[in-house]
Amino acid sequence: MTKNQHAPAYTGDIAAQQVTSPEYSKENQELSFSEEQHAIWADLFAGVYQPYLLEHLCAEWKTGMDLLALDPLRIPTVSHLNGRITPRTGWSIERTVVRYTLADDWYKKFAQRVFLITDYLRTRDQMEFTPEPDMFHDIFGHLPFLTQEFYAKIEDKFAPAYMKATQEEREVIKRLAWYSTEFGLVVQENRFKVFGAGIISGRKELTRTIMEFYRLGRDNVIDFSQPVFPQLQSHFRVNRDNLHRIIDGVNSLHQKGQMSSADEGWNVVLGLYKKLGIDPDGMFGGEVILAPFDIETIARIPKTVYAFNPMLFVCESLEEMDILLDSYLKPIAMRA
Numbered sequence: 001m002t003k004n005q006h007a008p009a010y011t012g013d014i015a016a017q018q019v020t021s022p023e024y025s026k027e028n029q030e031l032s033f034s035e036e037q038h039a040i041w042a043d044l045f046a047g048v049y050q051p052y053l054l055e056h057l058c059a060e061w062k063t064g065m066d067l068l069a070l071d072p073l074r075i076p077t078v079s080h081l082n083g084r085i086t087p088r089t090g091w092s093i094e095r096t097v098v099r100y101t102l103a104d105d106w107y108k109k110f111a112q113r114v115f116l117i118t119d120y121l122r123t124r125d126q127m128e129f130t131p132e133p134d135m136f137h138d139i140f141g142h143l144p145f146l147t148q149e150f151y152a153k154i155e156d157k158f159a160p161a162y163m164k165a166t167q168e169e170r171e172v173i174k175r176l177a178w179y180s181t182e183f184g185l186v187v188q189e190n191r192f193k194v195f196g197a198g199i200i201s202g203r204k205e206l207t208r209t210i211m212e213f214y215r216l217g218r219d220n221v222i223d224f225s226q227p228v229f230p231q232l233q234s235h236f237r238v239n240r241d242n243l244h245r246i247i248d249g250v251n252s253l254h255q256k257g258q259m260s261s262a263d264e265g266w267n268v269v270l271g272l273y274k275k276l277g278i279d280p281d282g283m284f285g286g287e288v289i290l291a292p293f294d295i296e297t298i299a300r301i302p303k304t305v306y307a308f309n310p311m312l313f314v315c316e317s318l319e320e321m322d323i324l325l326d327s328y329l330k331p332i333a334m335r336a
């Protein structure tokens with residue numbers, strides 16, 4: 001959580017940044033960073049780029065990292081990134097001074113196949129976790145994927161639907177993006193793997209998520225010697241009503257400002273379980289709830305940006321993610 005004056009207390013709503021410098025032009029994209037900023041980049045990179053963490057990331061991220069050829073020690077230039085991305089997928093990167101681009105502006109750029117990266121980099125006191133996406137998140141979390149067609153195809157879906165969507169549908173579209181490209185999980189090699197950039201770029205989110213993978217096995221919620229996705233589905237079917245009650249409860253906690261601290265967050269959710277009479281075991285026994293990527297459930301989540309995520313959604317494969325996103329986005333995009 002940032003300690004600067006723009007965000008005295010994180011409430012789940014990121015304060016609009018005072019823009020003091022003009023937006024970058026197409027010609028004016030490169031910044032020179034201080035040695036301290038390069039050092040922060042290097043430490044963030046090394047913090048995630050560890051074999052015991054990488055084994056839990058999906059294969060496409062690793063493929064993309066090779067294609068992107070990032071220097072672990074230096075923040076890359078925009079021209080390096082575009083040199084690696086544009087020839088492969090047609091997308092390009094633009095730097096922005098805006099720390100958290102609002103969805104309307106974000107999707108306008110998406111419609112031009114432009115992915116914005118902020119020029120904001122977290123500070124030393126946020127190495128483990130920042131609720132606010134910074135350039136490490138944008139570059140390290142998203143851009144390895146953007147070197148690949150399957151991801152460009154997924155990102156291509158959002159803007160055409162968003163442009164034609166009603167206000168209510170736009171909220172759902174934001175959730176779908178949040179729980180896929182930002183916080184999505186996917187099954188690969190019969191294991192849960194991390195796909196979402198928001199998890200990959202935050203050591204705390206990443207380790208918390210991996211701990212839940214292990215807990216599901218240890219507590220015999222999931223038998224990893226059997227296909228895992230059908231087991232997750234059957235837990236979800238049995239517990240769907242309780243999951244929906246939790247979502248509704250989390251939202252009301254959020255409205256009271258009680259989802260604003262990652263440190264206290266889980267205790268708040270545990271208190272909610274107690275109030276709802278839900279036992280903290282089985283699929284509700286860890287610090288994050290895993291459920292299949294179910295659009296109806298995701299659409300019930302009225303707010304995406306908490307200081308921490310109490311639940312994550314899993315797709316059976318990235319192809320399946322594509323199909324599920326299409327099922328919601330395509331009919332909207334096809335409207336006259």
Ligand SMILES: [Fe+2]
Pocket residue numbers: 133137138142182197198
């Ligand atoms: Fe992101």
